[in-house]
Amino acid sequence: MDLEMNLNASHSMGTTIIGVTYNGGVVLGADSRTSTGMYVANRASDKITQLTDNVYVCRSGSAADSQIVSDYVRYFLHQHTIQLGQSATSKVAANLIRLLSYNNKNMLETGLIVGGWDKYEGGKIYAIPLGGTLIEQPFAIGGSGSSYLYGFFDQAWKEGMTKDEAEQFVVKAVSLAIARDGASGGVVRTVIINSEGVTRNFYPSDKLQLWHEELEPQNSLLDLLNSSSPEPMNI
Amino acid sequence: MNFMASKQPENSLLGPESDSQRTLYPYVTGTSVVALKYKDGILMAADMGGSYGSTLRYKSVERMKPIGKHSLLGASGEISDFQEILRYLDELILYDNMWDDGNSLGPKEVHNYLTRVMYNRRNKFNPLWNSLVLGGVKNGQKYLGTVSMIGVNFEDNHVATGFGNHLARPILRQEWHENLSFEDGVRLLEKCMRVLLYRDRSAVNKLQIAKITEDGVTISQPYSLKTYWEFSAFENPAQGAIGSW
Numbered sequence: 001m002d003l004e005m006n007l008n009a010s011h012s013m014g015t016t017i018i019g020v021t022y023n024g025g026v027v028l029g030a031d032s033r034t035s036t037g038m039y040v041a042n043r044a045s046d047k048i049t050q051l052t053d054n055v056y057v058c059r060s061g062s063a064a065d066s067q068i069v070s071d072y073v074r075y076f077l078h079q080h081t082i083q084l085g086q087s088a089t090s091k092v093a094a095n096l097i098r099l100l101s102y103n104n105k106n107m108l109e110t111g112l113i114v115g116g117w118d119k120y121e122g123g124k125i126y127a128i129p130l131g132g133t134l135i136e137q138p139f140a141i142g143g144s145g146s147s148y149l150y151g152f153f154d155q156a157w158k159e160g161m162t163k164d165e166a167e168q169f170v171v172k173a174v175s176l177a178i179a180r181d182g183a184s185g186g187v188v189r190t191v192i193i194n195s196e197g198v199t200r201n202f203y204p205s206d207k208l209q210l211w212h213e214e215l216e217p218q219n220s221l222l223d224l225l226n227s228s229s230p231e232p233m234n235i
Numbered sequence: 236m237n238f239m240a241s242k243q244p245e246n247s248l249l250g251p252e253s254d255s256q257r258t259l260y261p262y263v264t265g266t267s268v269v270a271l272k273y274k275d276g277i278l279m280a281a282d283m284g285g286s287y288g289s290t291l292r293y294k295s296v297e298r299m300k301p302i303g304k305h306s307l308l309g310a311s312g313e314i315s316d317f318q319e320i321l322r323y324l325d326e327l328i329l330y331d332n333m334w335d336d337g338n339s340l341g342p343k344e345v346h347n348y349l350t351r352v353m354y355n356r357r358n359k360f361n362p363l364w365n366s367l368v369l370g371g372v373k374n375g376q377k378y379l380g381t382v383s384m385i386g387v388n389f390e391d392n393h394v395a396t397g398f399g400n401h402l403a404r405p406i407l408r409q410e411w412h413e414n415l416s417f418e419d420g421v422r423l424l425e426k427c428m429r430v431l432l433y434r435d436r437s438a439v440n441k442l443q444i445a446k447i448t449e450d451g452v453t454i455s456q457p458y459s460l461k462t463y464w465e466f467s468a469f470e471n472p473a474q475g476a477i478g479s480w
Contacts, residue, residue, distance in 0.1 A: 014289070014436070032469075033436075034480055038398070040434045044469035045480040063480060071478050144289065182289040182436045187464050200471070204464030213294040213441065217461040221421050221444050224458055 014183015016145025016174050017047060017058035019115040020157075021138050022166035025123035025194025026115040029170035030058050031145065031178050032186035043186045052077050054198070055093040055116030056191050060143035061130070066110040069100050090116030094126035094134055102132025111142045117193045145177030145184035152176060167192060167201070175208040261313035261364045263287055265298045266437040267399030268309035268368045269427045271411055272377050272392050273420035276448035277370030279309050280424040282431075283457055284439030291439055299445045301452035303328045305373045306342040307445055308349075311396040312365035312384065320363060323352060342371025342378040346388070354386030366396035372449050395427075398435040403427035417446070429460050 018029040030047040033040055047059050049070045055077070059066035073096045077088045094114040101108060114126040127133075127140035139157055141149050152173060161169065167190055174188045188203040206217055218224055263285045270279035285293030298317070299309040302324050310317040327348060331340045340348075346369040356362050362384045370379045380390035393407040406427050415423065421444055432438045440462070445454040473479050 035436055038436045040436060042480055043433050044464065044466075044472060046471075046473040047480075049473070049478050067478060067480070074478060148290075180291050182286060182291055185436075187469065202470050204469075205462055206464065215441055215457065215459040217440070217459045219461055220425055221455055221458060222418055224456070 014145070014181065015047065015060040015143030016149070016177035016181060016184040017060050017111075017113050017142045018146075018149075018170050018173055019058060019113040019125040019127075019140045020161075020166050020170055021123045021125050022161045022163055024163060025117045025192065026125055027163070027166045027170050028056055028058050028113065028115045028191045028193070029174045030143075030189050031174055031184040032189060033184055034063055035183060040185070045186070046189060048189055048191045048200075050074070051093050051114070052081065052088050052116070054087055054118060054193055055090045055114065056193060056198070057093070057097065058113040058115070058142070059110065060112070061110035062108070065108045066112065069097060069108065069110060069112070072100060073097050087118060089118040089120060090114060090124045090126065091118075091121065094124075094128065094136075097126075097128050098132055098134040101128050101130075105130075105132050113140045113142050115191075115193060117195060119195075123194065141173075143184065145174075145181035148177050148180045149173050163192060163194070171203055172209070175203075176211060178205075179211045179214065261316075263293065263314045264364075264437070265296060265311045265314060265317070266435055266439075267395055267397040267403065267431055268298065268311050268366070269395045269399045269403045269407075269424055269431075270309065270368045270370050270379055270393065271407060271415070271420060271423065272370075272379050273415040273417060275417065276372040276377055276446060277307065277379050278417075278420040278424055278444060278446050279307055279368060279370055280428050280442055280444045281309050281311070282428065282439050282442040284437065284441070285314050286437045289436070291437070294439055294441055295457065297443070297454075299443060299454060301447075301454070302345055302369075302371075303331070304339055304451065305447075306340075306345045306369060306371035307447040307452050308345075309368040309370075309396075309445070310365045313363075316363040316365050320349070320352070320365065320367070324348075341373035341376075342369055342380070343373075345369055345371070346378070346380040346382065346390070350382050350386060350388040353382050353384060353388075357385045368394055368396060371447055375449065398431055398438075399427065402430050402434055406430065425460060429462065432460060432462060 016031045020027050028048050032045045034042040034045045051074050081088050112128045117123050125140050127135050171188050178184045190201045192199045268281040281298040283296050285296040302308050367382045381394040382388040393411050395403045440459045441457050443455050
């Protein structure tokens with residue numbers, strides 16, 4: 001057992017990150033826990049970061065590495081947009097991320113999921129795991145919490161969901177991962193990107209569905225004791 | 236000439252003990268236990284999580300148990316070692332009862348026994364990987380003590396294990412006072428447990444609060460705490476600094 005908090009451990013976003021396509025765009029989702037060893041350094045982080053108006057990236061792994069990579073890519077994309085004369089595509093954003101991740105593979109520890117909408121290809125999701133592989137997929141999951149979701153996605157994912165179905169699916173998935181992964185927690189954040197624009201949503205833990213062995217939250221044990229019949233406590 | 240290879244223990248410095256099992260690192264672990272003295276006795280709180288590394292594997296583990304008539308034991312660390320300690324204490328209490336002399340081991344005595352067990356195991360480099368909290372009341376005297384896996388032991392008005400030391404004790408140092416009522420004690424413990432829920436990765440939102448008084452032990456039903464996330468700063472934290480956390 002870790003008897004000491006390792007306060008000098010690097011800030012790592014244990015994390016659960018998800019990106020799914022639906023029949024009009026993409027939905028990105030993430031938890032909000034950033035940990036330093038076993039301590040939760042930030043319980044309300046924002047892991048879904050903007051790259052351009054229509055392209056966002058979900059960050060996992062080292063907080064520092066993922067921030068610096070996304071900052072560089074935002075900078076390059078900005079210049080690219082000016083030169084191109086129109087919005088950058090999600091494919092270009094993903095490839096820029098890939099170049100940085102691949103060419104610095106020995107030094108970086110970050111897994112990213114790029115999601116966006118452009119007029120040429122519609123909604124697209126690209127996964128860029130450790131090492132810098134680029135892989136386009138109808139959905140992608142990443143971070144330590146994703147281990148608990150492979151079975152869920154294998155069984156429940158389907159092509160051509162509506163926007164609301166897709167968002168509820170993502171929220172359910174992140175919430176399931178939070179229930180079992182100690183490195184994920186906090187609130188569920190989602191970002192929906194389509195031809196109409198970008199919508200950010202926020203689902204605090206207490207608004208999520210309860211899973212196995214989870215109980216309805218109470219203000220205090222005293223409320224339970226005062227409301228129930230005699231002998232509520234037992235040895 | 237002797238061609239038969241003699242069976243030497245792997246590490247010959249250990250002698251005959253080298254074949255025995257030793258806990259080098261824990262597998263299924265419980266996190267913090269927090270306890271305080273109040274007007275009528277001791278209040279103790281612990282969540283019901285049994286983590287397996289970073290996985291929150293078991294969510295209904297009871298980490299507080301009554302010991303004899305006068306004591307309550309809470310444990311963090313390796314659950315299998317805690318279960319072994321319960322067996323040792325079972326035997327201790329059994330022998331105590333068999334004396335049939337009207338006397339019974341109080342919390343101070345149980346704490347002392349545990350301290351000896353933990354320290355002796357530590358000396359043999361085969362620790363029981365737990366941090367224990369032992370509270371009780373006997374003849375009107377309240378007692379609250381703690382023992383760690385290396386045998387560090389002491390008593391105080393409020394104690395905690397693991398993360399509880401860093402997050403709960405400062406709150407208790409500020410807000411604990413002599414003769415807390417049951418309600419105030421419970422609220423104070425819940426305040427501590429809520430902070431642990433926010434900030435300890437291995438915390439699980441399902442806990443029990445136990446009380447021990449002269450009349451005996453009661454351990455509450457499992458329940459969950461409400462948590463607070465609706466701050467405007469939480470809704471859009473990166474608004475002023477896109478790309479930050």
